[in-house]
Amino acid sequence: MFCAASWAGAIGWEIDVQASVEGYDLIGDIHGCGATLAVLLERLGYHQRNGVYRHPRRKVIFVGDLIDRGPRIRLAVRIARRMVEAGQAYVVLGNHEINALTYTLKAPPELGREWLRPHTPRHNRIIKETLEQYHDHPQEWDETLAWFRDIPLFLEFDGFRVVHACWDHALIAQLRSQYADGRIDDAFLCRASLPGTLEFRILERLTRGGSIDLPEGVVIHSGDGFTRRSFRTHFWVRDPVTWGDVVFQPDNLPSDLERQPLSDDERASLSYYAPDEPPLFIGHYWCEGVPALPAPNIACLDYSAVKHGRLVAYRYNFEQRLEADHFVWVPVPRDATARPMPREIDFD
Template identity: 70%
Template sequence: MNMTGGIDGYDLVGDVHGCGATLGALLEKLGYHLAGGVYRHPRRKVIFLGDLIDRGPRIRLAVSIARRMVESGEAFMVMGNHEINALAYYQRCPPGAGCEWLREHTPRHNRVIRETLEQYRDHPAEWDDTLAWFMEIPLLLERDGLRVVHACWDAPLIERFRAAYPEGRIDAAFLRESAYSGSFAFRVLERLTRGVHLSLPEGIAIHSGDGFTRRTFRAHFWARDPQTYGDVIFQPDNLPGALELRRLSDDERALLPYYGPEQCPLFLGHYWCEGVPALPAPNIACLDYSAVKFGRLVAYRWDGETTLSADKFVWLRVPQDERARPRPGGIDLDS
């Protein structure tokens, strides 16, 4: 395949969540080198899958690395739900929406964004500029025979969205419209950056490893004819009891889009996978392997193949002991 710009391929990088030093080290492992403050490769480009911010120890560094690469033409990026969350956290609701902020300042939401705000506390102008940059990032990407979205590729919804936003970028009006739960903007942002969530039966909840209690579970969208919850669950937290055997209702099945094996390669983040990276389908790769939870920061080296291979994953572990974590050679982390 002849790729745009004559490059050899793309290196797709999963959710960084503030693991900025590990990101630099991973890029160096992939053969990128700092030149003029930007990581560059002579024959390849990076695609970031979103969720640069929140939770991790070097959020500003993660944003700086990715932004400099994107603005220098060395990388592309799609927005994750955490970039959307940050924008919504600072956007007041329109009149009549029944809320004060698009993302209400609840204890739970405050906790998620706390590390980001703390690390930008002494750099308010930089944070404002970062929020403005987030608005320039598209929700999805199709390029040289691959597709990228943070959580879910819903073709009919994307077709309608791109009819109004051909570049895949939202604007301030679209963000404000998302305050209304039944609106088109709300559905687009929920589906593309958060995926499909199915409700658990009344009275049942999942107590996740991250300390949150959830009454929904994340479902994938590449099962041809799913029949049970177990056919579609895609998250590290198991369902309570025997719920994996519970039959999907017709209404639940109707919520699930379908991405078939005949479609082009699709790359996702978002789903907090664990263990050794593996492919959930021959043409689908999830690259979120819980880096900020002491998992792995994962990339996939794509060279134009239509059938993906687990041999193309490249990763670095993120050990709990900070002294044992990978450090980039080209960045002085102590300056």
Template identity: 65%
Template sequence: MALASGLEGYDLIGDVHGCGQTLIRLLETLGYREDAGVYRHPARKVIFLGDLIDRGPSIRLALSVARRMVEAGAAHVVMGNHEANALAYCSRAPAGSDREWLREHTPRNNRIIGRTLEQFRDYPREWESTLDWFLRMPLFLELDGMRVVHACWDEALIETLRDDYPDGVIDRDFMIDSTRHGSLAHRALDRLTRGTQMALPEGVEIRSGDGYTRRSFRTHFWARAPRTYGDVVFQPDNLPLGLESRALSDAERERLVHYPESSPPLFVGHYWCKGVPALPRANIACLDYSAVKYGRLVAYRWDGESVLDGNRFVWVSVERQGLEA
């Protein structure tokens, strides 16, 4: 049965992170075929969940495939934290600011975006056009009874954001304001593209699998009455020994977000899941399965169902030799 849009359904695709050839394999597995430079399906559309860039071997290819589909009406896309980071990294701060760039050029930030800038080094105009496209990406989508956001659907924040940005598409003033901690722009961009995080106890840190030292951990947003750190942790790196059973304080619980079981189906990326794709809950699907870390590039084939079905995941594995090629 066709949806209100007239489509048979949508294919939602998780974080590509520059795995362009893998993206093409997944699209072809899903039945999309290239037509005049655009991958299309006769009855379906793709929704990309953000984080198209950084880390992978064919970032320009991944962006070209996704952008051509979006601009031809064969796909939608939401902004991920890596697109937001790129916009801030490449935008000079206003005159009189205490910084030169909206996102400071620290060794860590240089490393995150380094491969993207390297692959665009000889294509400066293309990169400028790409940054303009990033700014046109909405932070959230609601289509045919489902919701899409890169990291976390915060109902209160989104409803406030709609007052000035009804379609979720922000502007350069918003990006500038997002560097001011406590502003609506900062809270919205951080929450929707990066999710919720919880600080580790003082003196405790995680050496993550991607080589970074972290003093906080990512939390999920669907526990009804969480009591411990282990009830809310949602990331591939294990918590330091003993912290899984550490009780949440009242203040920590208040900072968490809860997405109700009665809310529409929600699709997110962002969280570097591992293993065989599975649903965290019947109305939530995470589609980031660490493609660029030799995991899986994952899609969910949604046909309008309010109760999601784990059998609707489709994926292609990323072989180590294929990613290095």
């Protein structure tokens, strides 16, 4: 469970942080690159004391997707969890934490399947590394799942916001009407397993972002080995006209589809985050190259760490116009894919 000091302020609509810390370091999708996370924290000036990484004047915010794919998943979760429980960090849920919860949660009989997230070859592949690395640590896995249940879908601070994939005002308002602090429960996850429900729309938009279906017969063979029949969209253009105006992913659209006009329904389905709104920090989108700001008030922190990219942080000092030179990152070396020896997991 979270300690009172770390989450007491998260119950209300906003968290007032400026009086207590010099600034926040927001860290992108880790995906099990636990050793690289430790390197990044050290570079940011955090040092381990009593098993917890701490900074004398700053705190961390993790934007989700701690697990899956990487070689040191337990280490990544342990570092983040200990920081949160010690009041040194905050965290929001990513789609991979949601995947883990629904993959391990029994479905109600009326759904006609055993698990909320069906154990298909695709879903099995995504969570494979996580289950294997926790295989000999079942109690730790159960505790990790319980911790995931206590993590909110979004955070709104006094002056900035954090969500894994997309800040949608209408959906967050509807979520707040029932879950004021953004922390959901198993009943919510069960309802979210049914396409078309409000809960489904909330989880999809906040943890996976928007998407548009590709034409019949057209697919994208993604760099992560999956075949996709839709593409991810962003949410910071006021009047987009074509698919190219909103596509936000490392994979190019096939053929000349960037010039494809948005239909009225597609345009209506898009979220919008205006340039005069508070700074927003997200992950999720597998960016590549040198970290850059997609909009003056939006920072995406996912730079494909687990694909030998960069594990990225943004050093936020409460500025209202974000600055690209506030990004800090470390490259993820290719030898980081080697499984750790057991002694490398514990850092006490």
